[in-house]
Every structure is written in structure tokens, then in C-alpha cells.
Amino acid sequence: DVKVTQSSRYLVKRTGEKVFLECVQDMDHENMFWYRQDPGLGLRLIYFSYDVKMKEKGDIPEGYSVSREKKERFSLILESASTNQTSMYLCASSRQGTNEKLFFGSGTQLSVL
Amino acid sequence: EDQVTQSPEALRLQEGESSSLNCSYTVSGLRGLFWYRQDPGKGPEFLFTLYSAGEEKEKERLKATLTKKESFLHITAPKPEDSATYLCAVQANQAGTALIFGKGTTLSVSS
Numbered sequence: 001d002v003k004v005t006q007s008s009r010y011l012v013k014r015t016g017e018k019v020f021l022e023c024v025q026d027m028d029h030e031n032m033f034w035y036r037q038d039p040g041l042g043l044r045l046i047y048f049s050y051d052v053k054m055k056e057k058g059d060i061p062e063g064y065s066v067s068r069e070k071k072e073r074f075s076l077i078l079e080s081a082s083t084n085q086t087s088m089y090l091c092a093s094s095r096q097g098t099n100e101k102l103f104f105g106s107g108t109q110l111s112v113l
Numbered sequence: 114e115d116q117v118t119q120s121p122e123a124l125r126l127q128e129g130e131s132s133s134l135n136c137s138y139t140v141s142g143l144r145g146l147f148w149y150r151q152d153p154g155k156g157p158e159f160l161f162t163l164y165s166a167g168e169e170k171e172k173e174r175l176k177a178t179l180t181k182k183e184s185f186l187h188i189t190a191p192k193p194e195d196s197a198t199y200l201c202a203v204q205a206n207q208a209g210t211a212l213i214f215g216k217g218t219t220l221s222v223s224s
Binding site for chain 1: 147154155156157158159162200202211212214215216217
């Protein structure tokens, strides 16, 4: 069964901490994505990557960075966590090409105190 | 600006009471429209992709249809296990492979 695995289900961090969210997929997908999901705002794209070492900004990249050193792994980095980054973070992957469906991980619920 | 609007925000049905969820979109050229189901505490799970107006797809009690301005997710004789949030997303020509999501419709089916 295909899988997108996010390293933590729940995470609690302090304001100002550097936070790493890890995502691994086992489907040999070229594309990987990071979304955040907030009540009333829906899913918003933070960053995505078409290939190793490549990254593209999504709709809300401010305060975030990403790293993709290997094809199967895509990391989201919060350089200095703030309370407004408390959210559900969802990683997804897809094959290269148009109209390819996204496979999502189970999400990481991050609380920044 | 590309936009996806889903209605209603929430829908309560009795078991067996059929209904429809709406997804209206404004995009500069549609490559595809996607429906996902999301259970509480989980990531979205793919249901359907629709590519062109007039297309329909079915899966068990769900049927998705597409026009040039909107898509409907019809739920026939729903069961309590159909309770979930249903998300609509579009892929626009100018957005590459990144999907634009609506805010979702939360469906509750009671027995």
C-alpha cells in the first residue's frame, strides 16, 4: 500500500524555536508538497518541489523554508516558530505530470506556545 | 484570481436522505477537478478526478459531475460511515501541478 509518512502526529514547541517537520514517501514520486490546514481557511500551499534540490513557493511561504536532499524526503522548516504557525501540517506527493492525484500523509498537529 | 468555493459549509442528513454538495470554481483554464474525502485527524483521501464538462464518475454511493462552472458530488442513500469533510480542488493551467482547494463541506449522516 502506498504511503506518505509524517514523522510526528502531534508536536508542541515554544515561540522562537526552530522546528523541523519531516515527510517520507515510498512511491518514488517526483512531486512533493507541504500544506497547512486551518479551520475556516482550508488547505493552503506553503511550498512544493518537483525534483531533488528544487523548490517552489506556494501561496504562504513566509516564515517557512524547505529541504529536499533525497527524492523520497521533503522537510518543512520553521526557522523561528511563532504562535500564528499553530496549525495542522499536511505533506503530499504525486507523480510527475498533469492531473496526477495527490497522496496525503496523516498530518502533524503543531502547537506553538 | 483562481478560486474554489464549496457549499454548504456543513450538511446534516438522515441515513438514506440523498443530497448534493457543490463546488464552484473560477480558474484560467481547467486542467482537472478533484474530489477528496477527509476523516477527522487524517489526511485527505482521493475520490475522483474530472477533466471536462459533462464528465461523470461514480464510486459506491457517490457520483461526481462537472460543468464549465461547477461540480456536484451527489450522495445517494448515505450511511453514517459517509460522514466526513469533502474537499474539492482544481488544477489550473497556470498553476503547474499545485492544486487550489476549497474550504470543504462537512457532512454528518445520522442513523
